[in-house]
Amino acid sequence: MAKSQVSMTVNDKKVEGLVEPRMLLIHFLREQLHLTGPHIGCDTSHCGACTVDLDGKSVKSCTMFAVQVNGADIRTIEGMAAADGTLHALQEGFREMHGLQCGFCTPGMIVRAYRLLQENKDPTEDEIRFGISGNLCRCTGYQNIVKAIQYAAAKISGVPFQEAAE
Amino acid sequence: MIPGSFAYHRPSSVKEAVGLLGSLGDDARAIAGGHSLIPMMKLRLASPSHLVDLVGVADLKGIREDGKDILIGAMTTQHEVIASDLLTKKIPILSETATLIADPQVRYVGTIGGNVANGDPGNDMPAVMMCLNATYHAVGKSGERRIAAREFYQGAYFTALEPGEIVTAIRIPTPAAGHGYAYEKLKRKVGDYATAAAAVVLTASGGKVTSCSIGLTNVAETPLWAEEASKILTGSALDAATVKKAVAAAEAITSPASDSRGPAAYRTKMAGVMLTRALGRAKARAGF
Ligand SMILES: Cc1cc2nc3c(=O)[nH]c(=O)nc-3n(C[C@H](O)[C@H](O)[C@H](O)COP(=O)(O)OP(=O)(O)OC[C@H]3O[C@@H](n4cnc5c(N)ncnc54)[C@H](O)[C@@H]3O)c2cc1C
Ligand code: FES
Ligand code: FES
16 A cells, blocks of 8 residues: 655654554554654553543544544653653652552553643542543552642642642 | 555545545545544454545534534534533533543544444444434435434444445434433443443423433444333323333333343343433433
């Protein structure tokens, strides 16, 4: 099948590539752009490990063709920290609150939480749990992931983070 | 999992989309959000040789009032349904249902047009559209026609759409202000299709039901409109005995498959339980 030229902005950089129409976005990101932060977990649209931010939406890059997103603006976990290496508040939150164990789900979790906090600066615990319900974690039991997101929300809003009593 | 090869087309108008689907023939498929189609292509349960992407067709977007109806463009995403003030105010059962579909990521891209046109009995919107007596606007090479949701579903993945026809919009008669509604869905986890689900829309006056409509999801080859059950409830005070009779009538039209969601008899019973709960919530909302 003839290949198509695609161009998009990924983590603030213009990128181009030549893809077969059937190339999934996750494969384009990982194999052509060598951005291996977005993971392939289930490959069946369920786990959210492949989540990236695309034109202001959280999407599963395993369920999308690269040709479909020609021209899009994409952010992956690699584009979260500042250029000087300062961690994003979410990354800091995941570190401080032990929001990860094996870390496999983390890139998807953080990128998803990034959009959630863009839409809702001060989410309740229920809103966080509902907001990350498309991301599976096999290790943490979610408790510390929720705390990590609460930590980041507080930090972004400039208020002290108070851990809820257990 | 890598899908089979295909050529990608991105029309910018309905005319161009329908023209492409018509000229490319049976091996061409429309793609909307892709969240039913791409998983099927990855499993090679679908191998279209052409994909006609509707995402660039601006006319398929938008939600607006049109006289006594509300028109929803086929490419409106579930996320946009939930975010719509107009729908939340006038047809709140739609955002209640959309919130129970899949997960946030899927709702950002999955469309209402794809959900109703897909023909999978597991999709949640079709039964709600039957309940609301919606009409689908379909455009093909011979022009536009309108198909009632209640006549659209013919079998699993088998609908009244002709090859090459696309759904451009959904037309819903705006329910009366103050109506009661509920969508009750039993699922095993977030992102699961229904074990059974029930949609109810009703109006009431003086403690009596003045109109009632019921739809059922995933308990037959197609979504179901429970006409008999709706009739039984109309005129009643939704008293326990009448509800029981209506629930029995609704259960009687189900014919679910036994699968990983449970044996057929269980799923039929769950359809009844979901209906009972939906009636209870609709009743409270209608201000009995
Ligand atoms: C993990 C996961 C969980 C899910 N859970 C649920 C759930 O609980 N409930 C539920 O209802 N759905 C669920 N879905 C399906 C999801 O809602 C789909 O987005 C939806 O069924 C199809 O919409 P789409 O826009 O993605 O369509 P696509 O996948 O692009 O298309 C689906 C089919 O419809 C056709 N089509 C699309 N648009 C049109 C049109 N305008 N006119 C004519 N034909 C058209 C396509 O050719 C294709 O055959 C789930 C999906 C995933 C991945
Ligand atoms: S790999 Fe994409 S959802 Fe699991
Ligand atoms: S930390 Fe291991 S899957 Fe989430």
